[in-house]
Amino acid sequence: ILNVEQSPQSLHVQEGDSTNFTCSFPSSNFYALHWYRWETAKSPEALFVMTLNGDEKKKGRISATLNTKEGYSYLYIKGSQPEDSATYLCAFNTNAGKSTFGDGTTLTVKP
């Protein structure tokens, strides 16, 4: 069983605050690390995929970094908005095709 851990489990911030979450994963058999955004009553949707150590990805106010040697990734949200409220999942994919998700960080942004 592959351990993919996300922290914190939940986060409540005020509109305009910047925040970040952590995903830790095994450092062996690494293929790709994904971040997904999951809104209530919907299906997860992809945010980023990172494959190389040191990768950084950015989409609007959201960005992510990857450290495969130490086995962690950070997701940053700058100037949080109420529409950013969702559960953010990371997924660790191995060379063999297996995909393991963390339990997610649930973000609530208060207006």
Add this chain to the structure above:
Amino acid sequence: NAGVTQTPKFRILKIGQSMTLQCAQDMNHNYMYWYRQDPGMGLKLIYYSVGAGITDKGEVPNGYNVSRSTTEDFPLRLELAAPSQTSVYFCASSRRTGGWTSVSTDTQYFGPGTRLTVL
């Protein structure tokens, strides 16, 4: 493209009944996955397939079976349903090209989910 479709959307089963959850994708993806999501938890991998004719167990395979006779379809079979199988089931697919340079390597596209209750 319809993407990933799942049927049914909702189902109530009695203990001991069996059923098949259907999943299909029209994106010519080689990889397909079945997950379950329990309340307050993330996604747990039940089974996955890296291509037609090839399947492998995930974290929580007990009580389930799968088959992958075509690239498009990946049905999940529940035999002898138990209350512990009450969950929301998501099917997903992705295209793995074998290299590390593709931007969309391994991104999973999810179906809308099937909510199953076993009473």
